[in-house]
Amino acid sequence: MRLLLVEDDDHVAAALSAVLARHGFQVTHARNGEEALRAVLPAAAEGTAPFGVVLLDLGLPDQDGYQVCGKIRKLTSTPVIMVTARGDVRSRIHGLNLGADDYVVKPYDTGELLARIHAVSRRTASGEETAPASGSALRLGAVTIELPTRRVSVDGADVQLTRKEFDLLALLAQRPGVVFRREQIISEVWRTSWEGTGRTLEVHVASLRSKLRMPALIETVRGVGYRLVAPAA
Template structure:
């Protein structure tokens, strides 16, 4: 697997490259945002993106990557606040890892986003667009979501999460089931990622009550009265 490591601190990058190499990854290292964008010509399998870069903020780099291609991006940063997490995922990052991290966790997340990307190929047949609770319209064929006739821009995983919950309004989906079907993994570390995606989804839909938390169990889309 080819990784693009975007990290300006050589004290971090050098040992990380060595570890990744021992685990079979081919690593290309970029120290600036511009170098990272130029390196996309080689089409890496996954991008590990630090947010504190000397020329551009990592959020801007992620946004520009998304305009160029759909390569999986994992933000790897010391910024641990929830607003940064949500902002990064809204820009199209596939995952968000905070420093300091366990190398085993990072490796698991790299493999997870890689598997998810491979499994995101569209099915041969997709059901037609349907109107769900709260006036939400979902079109699996075009991956379009609209509320009250106004398009809502969702990330790949936000759409998958909403589509899953909207299949059966009122039915509670367990956290483990959601993580399995949307993230294609059973790794418990994705619980936090799920919470961030739910928070972002509620904000974008403009109606936080649409996606309800069932404490200790999971989430459900509230059916229309």
């Protein structure tokens, strides 16, 4: 698999590239945002994907990594994994809202990073999106979830969700009031059983609560998982 590594530190990039090469990846190194976009743009214009995954550092010298992620996402659906020292929840949510598929905090274990790369590439190869159950729409109080078009609205106003946020909401909304175990959600939405995805699930739940402006809509069942609490009509 070809992989685009966006990292301004040449020493870090060289060490990581060597590890990735030993695991069968063909690595292209971009030292800043401009180089990254130049690497992605030609193939994106032709409707092809030159890279299986993009590893994106946020602390770039020419522009913020968040901006680069947003631009890449407008050009291609290639999975983006943010690799950064910014570990707070707000930064994670912001990155995922911009279209990142995963978020790894430095310092990280190389085995964990490799597992995440393989996880996002498997999801892409298997069709990327979790297919919601059949039906035209789900209505839960002020919330409307249109399954065929993957649109969500609250009181008639559209709410922009990422792919995984929609998949998560659609899954919970299929059976309001029913508790979904964390392992079940991770299996169905992220198509993996890897325990490291648990933190990503928490961030997506927090983001959904914020975007829908309904903190009580998704209830945390401690030690088990989550359930959707249907609001009053």
